[in-house]
Amino acid sequence: MRFLRRSTTEEADVTGADAADAEAGDDASTGSHVRRGYTPGKGRPTPSRREAEGRRRGPVAPPPRTTREAIRRNRELRKRNPVSKEERRAAARERRERMMAGDERYLLPRDRGPVKAYVRDLVDSRRSLLGLFMPMAVVVFLTLLVPIPAVQTYATLLTTVLLLFMIIEGFLNGRRIARLVRDKFPNETVRGASVGWYAFVRASQIRRLRVPKPRVRPGQRVD
Numbered sequence: 001m002r003f004l005r006r007s008t009t010e011e012a013d014v015t016g017a018d019a020a021d022a023e024a025g026d027d028a029s030t031g032s033h034v035r036r037g038y039t040p041g042k043g044r045p046t047p048s049r050r051e052a053e054g055r056r057r058g059p060v061a062p063p064p065r066t067t068r069e070a071i072r073r074n075r076e077l078r079k080r081n082p083v084s085k086e087e088r089r090a091a092a093r094e095r096r097e098r099m100m101a102g103d104e105r106y107l108l109p110r111d112r113g114p115v116k117a118y119v120r121d122l123v124d125s126r127r128s129l130l131g132l133f134m135p136m137a138v139v140v141f142l143t144l145l146v147p148i149p150a151v152q153t154y155a156t157l158l159t160t161v162l163l164l165f166m167i168i169e170g171f172l173n174g175r176r177i178a179r180l181v182r183d184k185f186p187n188e189t190v191r192g193a194s195v196g197w198y199a200f201v202r203a204s205q206i207r208r209l210r211v212p213k214p215r216v217r218p219g220q221r222v223d
Helices: 002-030 049-057 067-080 085-101 114-124 129-144 149-184 192-204
Strands: none
Touching: 114 149, 114 192, 129 149, 129 192, 149 192
8 A cells, every 4th residue: 555655655756747847948049038027918009098098088078068067067067076275276276268269168168169269369459348338337326325316317327328339339240240240250140139149248348357258459450
C-alpha cells in the first residue's frame, strides 16, 4: 500500500512538471516572454476624458424654445445636481453677464436670432419719445400725491399728449423697422406686427436697463 501511495504521488509530481514544461515550450515556440504582473493591451485606444463624460451623460438636449421650458429645465437640473447657494449665485451672475453681452446661448427665446439683433441695433441707434415712457409713469405717480387739483390736471393733460405722440411714433417706427428688416433678410418670414411690437417694447425701456445692452451709440449708422 505504501508503494502504491508513493507511486501515485510521484506520478502527480511528474504530471505537474510535464504541464509546466509544456507551457514553457509553448511560450518559447511563440517567441513571447511573459513576465509576472504583465497586463496585455486592450487592442483599442483609451478614450479621452471628454469622450467618456459625453458617453456617460448621453446626447446634449436641444435649447429650450420658450421661457417656461427653460425655467422647468433649470428646476429639474437643480433637483438632480444640488449645489450650494454661493455656486448658484455665481452661476446666475455669469448668466446675467453673458445675457447682457448678447451671447445667444444665454438670451431668452424672444431675443435670439440675427433678426432680433438687427431690430435692437435699429432701435438703439436712435433717440425717441418712447424712452420717456417709464420716467413719465413715475412723474404721474408723484403728481397724484400732490393735493393740488390744478397740478394734477395739467400733469394729466401733459402725459396724455405725450402718450399720444409716443403711440404715433411707435407705430411709424415699427413700420420703418419692419421694412428695413425685410430688405436686410429677404429669405426670412418677417411679421410686421411682431417686429413692430418688439421694437416698441425695446424703445420704451430706459437705455441703461435694456437687455441685452445696446451695441451701438445713438446716431450711429446701422447697416
